[in-house]
Structure formats: structure tokens, C-alpha cells
Amino acid sequence: MFYGIAVFPEKHVQDLANSWRRRYDPHYAAIPAHMTVRDQEDWTEQQLQTAVDYLEQATAALSPFTVRFNRVSSFFPVSHVLYLALEDTAAMQELRNAVCSGPLTVKAPKHVYTPHLTIGQKMSADELHDMYGNLRMQSIDAVSRIDRIHLLYQTDNGSWTAYQSFLLRG
Amino acid sequence: MFYGIAVFPEKHVQDLANSWRRRYDPHYAAIPAHMTVRDQEDWTEQQLQTAVDYLEQATAALSPFTVRFNRVSSFFPVSHVLYLALEDTAAMQELRNAVCSGPLTVKAPKHVYTPHLTIGQKMSADELHDMYGNLRMQSIDAVSRIDRIHLLYQTDNGSWTAYQSFLLRG
Numbered sequence: 001m002f003y004g005i006a007v008f009p010e011k012h013v014q015d016l017a018n019s020w021r022r023r024y025d026p027h028y029a030a031i032p033a034h035m036t037v038r039d040q041e042d043w044t045e046q047q048l049q050t051a052v053d054y055l056e057q058a059t060a061a062l063s064p065f066t067v068r069f070n071r072v073s074s075f076f077p078v079s080h081v082l083y084l085a086l087e088d089t090a091a092m093q094e095l096r097n098a099v100c101s102g103p104l105t106v107k108a109p110k111h112v113y114t115p116h117l118t119i120g121q122k123m124s125a126d127e128l129h130d131m132y133g134n135l136r137m138q139s140i141d142a143v144s145r146i147d148r149i150h151l152l153y154q155t156d157n158g159s160w161t162a163y164q165s166f167l168l169r170g
Numbered sequence: 171m172f173y174g175i176a177v178f179p180e181k182h183v184q185d186l187a188n189s190w191r192r193r194y195d196p197h198y199a200a201i202p203a204h205m206t207v208r209d210q211e212d213w214t215e216q217q218l219q220t221a222v223d224y225l226e227q228a229t230a231a232l233s234p235f236t237v238r239f240n241r242v243s244s245f246f247p248v249s250h251v252l253y254l255a256l257e258d259t260a261a262m263q264e265l266r267n268a269v270c271s272g273p274l275t276v277k278a279p280k281h282v283y284t285p286h287l288t289i290g291q292k293m294s295a296d297e298l299h300d301m302y303g304n305l306r307m308q309s310i311d312a313v314s315r316i317d318r319i320h321l322l323y324q325t326d327n328g329s330w331t332a333y334q335s336f337l338l339r340g
Contacts (some may be wrong), residue, residue, distance in 0.1 A: 001181060009329050011171060015326045022327065029199035032331040150332050157192065158184045161178050161202040162320050162332030 002154040003048065003119055003163070005038035005055075007092075009117065010143035013069065016142055017045070017084060017119050022119030024082065024131065031160040035092065035117050037099050037149055038106065050103045055151065055166045058098050063170040064147035065091040069117065072135035080123045082131055083116035084140065091146070095168075099149065172324040173218065173333070175208040175225075175269060176201070178216065179261075179287065179314035182255065183239065186312055187254060187289050194290030201330040205262065205287050207269050207319055208276065210276065220273045222334060225321065228268050229336040234317035235261040242305035250293045252301055253286035254310065261316070265338075287338065 008014065017033035043051065073085035085090060092115035100106050119133060148167045152160040179313065187203035213221065243255035256262060262285035270276050290301060318337045322330040 011323060011325055011331070014331065018325060018327050018329075029329075032325065032329055141177075150333070152332075153181060155181055155188060155202065157188050159188075159199075159202055161181070161184065162335060164318070164337075165332060165335045167334075 001043060001046075002040045003043050003051070003155070004036065004040040004152050004160065005151055006034040006036050007095070007146050007148075008032055008150060009067070009069075009142075009146070010033050013084075013100060013117070013142045013144045017117055020082070020119040020131075020135075024123060024127075025118060027118070027158075030158050031152070033117060035115055037096055038104060039110070040154060047103075051151070052164060054103050055099070055149070056089065058101070059149065059166040059168050059170075061170045062098055062168040064145060064168045066143060066145050067092060067115075068142060069142040069144075070130065072119070072138070073116070074128065074132050075114075076125070076128055076132075078111070080121060080128050081116075081118055082120035082123070082128060082135065083118045084101055084142070086115055089115045095146070095149070102108060142160050160170075171213060171218075172210045173213050173221065174206065174210040174322050174324070174330065175315050175324060176204040176206050176320055177318075178202055178204050178320060179237070179239075179267070179312075179316070183254075183287070183312045183314045187287055190252070190289040190301075190305075191255070194293060194297075195288060196292050197288070197328075200328050201322070203287060205285055207266055208274060209326060217273075221321070224273050225269070225319070225334075225336045228271070229319065229338050229340075232265060232268055232338040232339040233338045234315060234338045235265075236313060236315050237262060237285075239310060239312045239314075241310055242285070242289070242302065242308070244282075244298065244302050246295070246298055246302075248281070250291060250295065250298050251286075251288055252290035252293070252298060252305065253288045254312070258284055259285045265316070304338070
């Protein structure tokens with residue numbers, strides 16, 4: 001079964017992101033607006049239990065923090081993704097490092113971890129550049145407190161269901 | 171902000187339900203296949219905190235259990251809903267009673283609580299009867315362990331995001 005770990009920003013940030021996701025993100029209906037902490041991976045029941053135990057322990061030492069989304073950015077040309085970017089990625093990087101450690105170490109990361117909230121993906125290059133040009137001119141300033149992470153699993157239709165939340169208790 | 175409490179059955183039950191939800195449930199994209207434990211209600215930040223504290227305490231005394239979906243049933247004519255029904259509703263009733271108590275007591279319930287997993291809703295009467303007739307002839311036997319509940323909130327697009335999970339720890 002596929003499991004992934006994500007952070008959901010506060011509702012007002014989700015609402016903002018959804019105004020673009022609705023149209024430009026084919027995963028709009030599969031999962032609420034989120035920042036991925038750990039990409040999906042196929043786990044056995046045993047690996048799930050190990051992960052849950054590890055996440056309980058790791059989150060006990062992590063403190064809640066605040067993030068500020070201050071602009072739209074893109075992974076083009078590596079991937080045709082538009083996302084809300086963070087003014088300062090340090091706290092999310094730290095969360096990622098703590099979560100993806102021990103039994104949850106990512107063996108062969110496919111790319112450098114960049115915290116982001118996707119608002120568009122699988123767009124044509126033309127559409128991406130159009131949107132990107134538009135959105136770069138909008139002033140974006142959205143703040144969210146991050147005080148928990150969510151372990152999710154994927155059903156056969158590609159959607160994600162919440163399995164367990166872990167509060168940052170440090 | 172609107173909060174609700176639900177139980178997600180195991181993936182194989184969701185996959186089964188989604189085969190019908192995809193087509194017959196307009197809420198298919200808003201929330202994974204679920205059984206509602208407490209209907210949505212508009213809560214203040216303060217009410218949320220009270221609810222979280224209460225749920226922590228209530229779930230400490232509740233034990234995990236198993237449910238068996240053994241047929242399709244309907245709320246017609248009260249509402250045009252088709253759902254997977256439980257062979258025995260006692261454990262879900264008990265969960266509901268424990269959760270919707272104290273500060274989470276439902277003041278004026280709109281209907282008698284009937285545990286169900288919706289697979290179709292807002293159907294025309296004709297469509298509902300057609301489907302119901304078909305599905306009554308299929309043999310349904312799906313078992314799921316229930317060992318946690320989920321507190322969810324609704325974003326402006328009508329979708330639900332996981333806020334916190336509570337394990338049944340009794």
C-alpha cells in the first residue's frame with residue numbers, strides 16, 4: 001500500500017491555493033492542498049508499524065512553527081509545476097530532515113527536497129508560462145502555523161485518505 | 171469553520187465503495203469513502219479545542235472493533251441515498267454515543283443515527299430504484315477493522331481535510 005507524509009496548511013491558505021488548483025492541478029480532487037514531507041512509497045504492514053512508531057518519537061522533539069508563502073515559483077523545465085513558495089524554507093527543511101531519517105530515510109531521493117505547495121501541474125509549457133507570468137505580478141502573502149503532520153494512504157482511485165496525525169510536541 | 175467526525179474503513183472497503191461512488195455520489199471528490207460519526211457543525215477555535223480535549227479523553231476508553239458490510243440499503247424516501255449497511259450496528263452505535271456526548275452532544279439530531287457508508291446520493295428516484303434493484307442482488311461481504319476516528323474540517327470548495335486522528339485506545 002502506498003503511504004505518504006504531508007502537511008496541510010491552514011484553511012485560508014488551502015482556499016487560496018484551491019482557487020488555482022481547481023483549474024490547473026489534475027490532483028485537485030485526490031488530496032487537499034498540501035506540502036509533501038515524504039513522497040509516496042509502497043509499505044508492508046510491518047513497515048507501516050515501524051513508521052508510525054518512528055513518527056511518534058520524531059514528532060515529540062519537533063516544535064510547531066510558522067511559514068509564510070510569499071510568491072509563486074516553478075520547477076520548470078524539470079517539471080511543469082507551479083507552486084506557492086516559502087519566504088524561508090529552513091523550518092520545513094528541518095521537519096523533512098527529522099521525518100525522513102532513521103527507518104524513514106529516503107534511499108535514493110529523486111530530487112533535492114524543496115518545500116512547496118503545488119497549485120498547478122502537468123501543464124503545457126505555454127500554459128505554465130502564461131500563468132506564471134500572471135501570478136508573478138500578484139502579491140502573495142499567506143501565513144500558516146504548522147503544528148502537525150499527516151500520514152496518508154492511497155486508494156486505488158488515486159485519492160489519499162488520512163491514516164494518522166502526529167502533533168509536533170516539542 | 172465546519173468540523174465533522176468520521177471513520178474511514180480499510181482501503182479494500184473504500185475501493186469497493188468507490189466503484190459506485192465515482193458515478194453515483196456527487197461528494198466522491200470531496201471526501202474519501204467514510205462512515206459519519208458526527209455531522210458537520212460550525213465551531214469556534216475555542217469549541218475546537220474543547221472537542222479535541224474531549225475526543226482525547228473519550229477515545230481512551232473505546233476499544234477497536236470490526237464491522238461487516240453485508241448489503242446495500244437505502245434511506246429512500248427520506249433521502250435519496252444508497253449505502254453499504256452493517257450486519258451489526260451495535261459497535262458503531264456505541265462509538266457514536268461515546269463521541270457525541272459531553273461537549274459534543276448533538277442538541278437537535280436531524281435524524282436517528284444509522285451507521286452507513288454512502289455509495290450514492292442525490293440520485294433521481296428512478297435511478298436509485300434501478301441501482302438498488304441491481305445491488306440487492308449482488309452478494310456483499312466486506313470486513314473492516316475500526317481502530318481510530320478522524321476529526322476533519324471543510325474548506326470553501328466543500329472538500330474535507332484531516333485535522334486530527336484519535337486512536338481507540340481502550
